[in-house]
Amino acid sequence: MLSLNNVSKVFDAGTVNEKYAVKNLSATFAKGDFVTIIGANGAGKSSILNLIAGVYFPEEGKITLDGSDITRIPEFRRADRISRVFQDPMVGTASDMWLEENLALAYRRGKRRGLRWGITEKEREFFIEKLRPLGLGLEKRLSVKTGLLSGGQRQALTLLMASFNNPSLLLLDEHTAALDPGTAGKVLELTEQIVAENELTTLMVTHNMKDAIAYGNRLIMLSAGNILLDISGEEKQHLTVAELMQRFADLSGEELDNDELLLTS
Amino acid sequence: MGFSLGSFLRSCPGAIAQGIIYGIMAMGVIVSYRILNYSDLTVDSSLCTGGAVTATLITAGFSPGVSLLCALAAGLVAGTVTGLLHTALKIPAILSGILTQLALYSVNLRIMGKPNVTLLNTELLISLRNIPRAILIGGCFAISVIAAMYLFFGTEIGCSIRATGSNEKMARAQGINTSFGKVLALSVSNGITALSGGLIAQYQGYCDINMGRGAIVIALASIIIGEAVFSRIIETSKISFAVRLFSAVFGASIYYLVITAVLQAGLNTGDLKLFSAAVVAIVLSLPHLKAMKKGKVRNDAKSE
Numbered sequence: 001m002l003s004l005n006n007v008s009k010v011f012d013a014g015t016v017n018e019k020y021a022v023k024n025l026s027a028t029f030a031k032g033d034f035v036t037i038i039g040a041n042g043a044g045k046s047s048i049l050n051l052i053a054g055v056y057f058p059e060e061g062k063i064t065l066d067g068s069d070i071t072r073i074p075e076f077r078r079a080d081r082i083s084r085v086f087q088d089p090m091v092g093t094a095s096d097m098w099l100e101e102n103l104a105l106a107y108r109r110g111k112r113r114g115l116r117w118g119i120t121e122k123e124r125e126f127f128i129e130k131l132r133p134l135g136l137g138l139e140k141r142l143s144v145k146t147g148l149l150s151g152g153q154r155q156a157l158t159l160l161m162a163s164f165n166n167p168s169l170l171l172l173d174e175h176t177a178a179l180d181p182g183t184a185g186k187v188l189e190l191t192e193q194i195v196a197e198n199e200l201t202t203l204m205v206t207h208n209m210k211d212a213i214a215y216g217n218r219l220i221m222l223s224a225g226n227i228l229l230d231i232s233g234e235e236k237q238h239l240t241v242a243e244l245m246q247r248f249a250d251l252s253g254e255e256l257d258n259d260e261l262l263l264t265s
Numbered sequence: 266m267g268f269s270l271g272s273f274l275r276s277c278p279g280a281i282a283q284g285i286i287y288g289i290m291a292m293g294v295i296v297s298y299r300i301l302n303y304s305d306l307t308v309d310s311s312l313c314t315g316g317a318v319t320a321t322l323i324t325a326g327f328s329p330g331v332s333l334l335c336a337l338a339a340g341l342v343a344g345t346v347t348g349l350l351h352t353a354l355k356i357p358a359i360l361s362g363i364l365t366q367l368a369l370y371s372v373n374l375r376i377m378g379k380p381n382v383t384l385l386n387t388e389l390l391i392s393l394r395n396i397p398r399a400i401l402i403g404g405c406f407a408i409s410v411i412a413a414m415y416l417f418f419g420t421e422i423g424c425s426i427r428a429t430g431s432n433e434k435m436a437r438a439q440g441i442n443t444s445f446g447k448v449l450a451l452s453v454s455n456g457i458t459a460l461s462g463g464l465i466a467q468y469q470g471y472c473d474i475n476m477g478r479g480a481i482v483i484a485l486a487s488i489i490i491g492e493a494v495f496s497r498i499i500e501t502s503k504i505s506f507a508v509r510l511f512s513a514v515f516g517a518s519i520y521y522l523v524i525t526a527v528l529q530a531g532l533n534t535g536d537l538k539l540f541s542a543a544v545v546a547i548v549l550s551l552p553h554l555k556a557m558k559k560g561k562v563r564n565d566a567k568s569e
Contacts, residue, residue, distance in 0.1 A: 053438070075437045075438075076436075076437045076440050076441055076442050076443065077440070077442075079437065079438055079439060079440035079441075080440050083438070084438050086434070086438075090432075091432065091434050091435060092435060092438075093432070093435060094427070094428045094431035094432045094435055094436070095431060095432065096427070096430075096431040097424075097427060097428060097431055101424060101427075104424065105424060105425065105428050105436075105439045105441070106439050108421060108425075108439075108440075109439050109440040110440050111440075113421035113422050113424075113425050113441070114420070114421055114422065115420045115421070115422060116420060116421050117419060117420060117421075118419050118420055118421050118423065118424035119424075143503070161439075
C-alpha cells in the first residue's frame with residue numbers, strides 16, 4: 001500500500017518563478033490497484049511519480065510504501081520496490097549495452113552487486129522465456145545494443161524489466177506518448193498483460209482520456225498539484241470521455257480565478 | 266637536417282615501446298572518457314604521481330614491482346578524490362579533475378622532495394637501455410591490464426558502472442548507486458594511469474614534475490586512432506571491449522611512431538605539444554565536419 005500524506009513540492013522557491021508542482025496532496029493506493037492519472041500540462045502528474053520514485057524529495061509531507069517511510073530514501077535505494085517506465089523510450093534502457101545486459105541489470109535490482117559475472121547462462125534462458133511471449137522476436141537478439149531497437153521494442157523491454165523481482169509498485173510516466181498510435185496500443189495491451197500476470201500495483205500517467213478510462217480500476221484527475229477527481233469501481237467502468245470533460249469543466253470552473261493559466265493551456 | 270629513413274627505422278622500436286607504456290594510460294582514460302562519458306583531467310597529474318611514487322620508492326630501495334603497486338594505489342586515491350569532488354560536493358566534472366590535477370602538482374613535489382628524481386644504476390623492470398625487453402615487459406603489462414579490465418567490466422559492479430555511463434537515469438531506476446559507480450570508475454581509471462606513469466618513469470630512467478603534462482591529449486589521440494583502425498571489429502566483435510582496449514595500445518604506438526617521424530623530419534621539440542593538440546582537435550572534429558559536409562549538422566555535441 002502506498003500513501004501520500006499532505007505532500008508538497010515547490011520549484012524555484014522564493015523567486016518570481018516559484019511554482020507548486022504538488023500542493024498538500026494526500027492519497028492512498030491499495031495493493032493491486034491500477035490507477036490512471038490524467039491532468040493538463042503542469043497539473044503535477046509527473047511530479048507525483050518523481051516524488052514517489054525519489055527523483056526529488058518533497059518539501060512537506062510524508063510518503064509511505066507498505067508501512068515504511070520512504071519520503072527521503074534515495075532513488076536508487078527504493079528502486080528495489082518501485083520500478084518505472086518512462087515517456088522517452090531512450091531513458092528506459094542503457095543504449096550502449098546489449099539487450100541481455102539490460103535485462104540482467106534489471107534482474108539485479110535491489111540485490112547486492114558484487115564481483116560475480118554480470119549475467120549467467122541460467123538467466124539467459126530465463127530471459128529468452130520471458131521475451132518470447134512479447135512476440136517481437138527479441139529473444140533472438142540478446143546481443144544487440146538496445147540503442148538499435150525501435151521505440152516500441154524498447155518500451156516493451158523496459159516494461160519486462162520493470163516486472164522483474166516483484167516490485168511493490170509500477171510507475172508508468174506517459175510511457176506510450178512517444179509512440180505511434182498502433183505501437184502505443186500494443187504497448188498498452190502488453191502493459192495490462194504484465195500488470196495482471198504479476199499482480200502489480202500500478203500508477204499510470206497518461207494524457208489520453210480514453211486510455212485513462214479504458215485501463216485500470218481507478219482514475220485520478222489532477223489540477224494545480226492536487227487531486228480534482230477520484231473515480232473508481234463501478235462509477236469508473238461506466239465513465240465516458242464526454243462525462244469526464246464535463247466534470248472537469250464543472251469542478252475546475254470554480255477555481256478558474258486561481259488557475260486560469262493552467263486551464264487554458 | 267632532413268628526414269632519414271634509416272634513423273627513423275632505428276628509432277621505431279623505442280617508439281613502439283613508449284607507445285605500449287602510454288597505451289596503458291590510454292586504457293585507463295577509456296574508463297572515464299568512453300565508459301563513464303566523463304572528461305577527467307586528473308590524468309595529467311596522476312600519471313606523474315605514479316612516476317613520482319615509483320621513482321621515489323625505487324630510490325629508497327624498494328623493488329620495482331612493489332613500487333608499481335604503490336603507484337597504482339596512489340592513482341586509485343587520486344581518482345577517488347576527483348570522484349568525491351564531483352559526486353559528494355557536486356562540482357562539475359571538468360573542474361573536479363582540474364582541482365585534483367592542480368593539487369597533485371604539490372603532492373607530487375612532496376613525494377619526490379625535488380622537481381625530478383633520476384633512476385641511475387638501479388635494477389628496473391623496464392628500461393630504454395634494453396628496448397626489446399621493454400617491449401616484451403610492456404606488452405605483458407598491457408595484456409594483463411586488458412584481461413583485468415575486461416573481466417572487471419563484465420562483473421555485476423562493472424556492468425553497473427557501464428550502465429551509469431550509458432544512461433544514468435536508467436541506472437538509478439535499476440537500483441544502481443551511480444555516485445559510487447562514478448567514484449569507483451574514476452579511481453580505477455587513475456589507478457591504471459598511475460601504473461602507466463610508474464612504468465614510464467622506469468622506462469625513461471627518471472621522473473620529472475612536468476611529466477604527464479598533456480597526457481590526456483596523448484590518451485585521446487591513442488583512443489581515437491585505435492578506434493579508427495579497429496572500428497569494424499569493435500562494432501561486430503563478441504569481445505568488443507577487449508578489442509577497444511587493445512586498439513588504444515595500438516593507437517598509442519602509432520601516435521609515437523608519428524611523433525618520432527615528425528621529430529626526425531625536423532619539428533622542434535618545443536612545438537610538439539602544439540602539433541599534438543592540433544592533430545587531436547582535427548580528429549575530434551572529424552565526425553562533425555563529415556556531417557556538415559553531408560548537410561546534417563547535429564547540435565547535440567557532448568557538452569561534458
